[in-house]
Amino acid sequence: MRIATYNVNGIGARLPRLLDYLGHSGNDIVVLQEIKCQTDNVPVAALNDAGWQVAAHGQKGFNGVAILARTAITPTQTGLPGDDGDEQARYLEAEVAGIRLGCLYLPNGNPQPGPKFDYKLAWMERLNAHAAQLLALETPTVLLGDYNVIPTDATIDIARPAMMANDALTQPQSRAAFRRLLAQGWTDAIRTRHPHSPCYTYWDYQAGAWQKNWGFRIDHLLLSPAAADRLADAGVDADTRGEDKASDHAPAWVQLRAAT
DNA sequence: ATGCCCCGCGCGGCGGGA
Numbered sequence: 001m002r003i004a005t006y007n008v009n010g011i012g013a014r015l016p017r018l019l020d021y022l023g024h025s026g027n028d029i030v031v032l033q034e035i036k037c038q039t040d041n042v043p044v045a046a047l048n049d050a051g052w053q054v055a056a057h058g059q060k061g062f063n064g065v066a067i068l069a070r071t072a073i074t075p076t077q078t079g080l081p082g083d084d085g086d087e088q089a090r091y092l093e094a095e096v097a098g099i100r101l102g103c104l105y106l107p108n109g110n111p112q113p114g115p116k117f118d119y120k121l122a123w124m125e126r127l128n129a130h131a132a133q134l135l136a137l138e139t140p141t142v143l144l145g146d147y148n149v150i151p152t153d154a155t156i157d158i159a160r161p162a163m164m165a166n167d168a169l170t171q172p173q174s175r176a177a178f179r180r181l182l183a184q185g186w187t188d189a190i191r192t193r194h195p196h197s198p199c200y201t202y203w204d205y206q207a208g209a210w211q212k213n214w215g216f217r218i219d220h221l222l223l224s225p226a227a228a229d230r231l232a233d234a235g236v237d238a239d240t241r242g243e244d245k246a247s248d249h250a251p252a253w254v255q256l257r258a259a260t
Numbered sequence: 261a262t263g264c265c266c267c268g269c270g271c272g273g274c275g276g277g278a
Contacts, residue, residue: 009277010267034277036268061268062276108278148278169278204278205265218278248266248278 001256003029005144007249011035031103035064059089082126104145109168124177141224149178158216186222189234189254219252230256
């Protein structure tokens with residue numbers, strides 16, 4: 001079971017690239033962030049024709065998440081619990097083939113300090129509360145997406161830490177909230193499989209960042225204990241970032257063994 | 261020392277991204 005997370009930066013502009021990726025990457029499940037369209041405008045027919053079931057939670061112009069799967073999708077949660085006034089489409093959860101998937105697009109939080117950073121930190125607290133409830137289910141669960149947190153300043157997580165020192169993605173509060181999430185008992189699949197290698201998932205469009213490999217790691221796949229028991233491999237489909245009309249993110253993935 | 265680039269919206273540049 002190969003499961004990937006891919007921030008597409010606009011499903012409209014990315015559809016040819018996305019369909020190409022879906023066709024050759026060998027995934028069974030692909031979750032998307034930043035589809036940037038209303039739920040009704042997701043190109044469901046084109047995805048169905050390519051052999052993918054679709055569940056989506058969108059909004060006009062910004063944000064938006066989706067779950068694509070080769071087999072049936074059973075939605076379990078739309079929107080992150082904990083704030084009925086939150087209108088931003090950043091969380092979608094479903095069960096596919098006996099695995100619970102939480103697809104998330106965590107707020108960027110810039111500029112910091114400020115209300116957007118406050119929203120990010122509040123969102124992370126809500127995520128941590130919901131994640132604890134997911135762990136209590138003891139179902140194999142993958143909590144994956146664009147976390148907008150660079151876990152450390154080490155070269156394995158970021159090529160040029162000084163460039164991001166004042167960014168919301170590297171602040172101690174952001175990192176501490178991410179560490180608290182991991183400490184609940186989640187396994188960072190990519191870092192577990194690649195403890196010493198850079199595994200960047202994002203390269204800025206500007207300044208030739210891709211060509212210089214000035215990237216960082218913000219797309220994460222967190223495994224519950226029951227999922228971590230089945231961890232076979234994990235990585236980043238970095239070649240996707242070098243294609244024409246690429247997103248600024250590359251897909252990150254995990255391979256899980258069959259249930260025993 | 262600064263800005264570079266891309267997306268959606270919608271037709272003029274702007275908000276948002278990271």
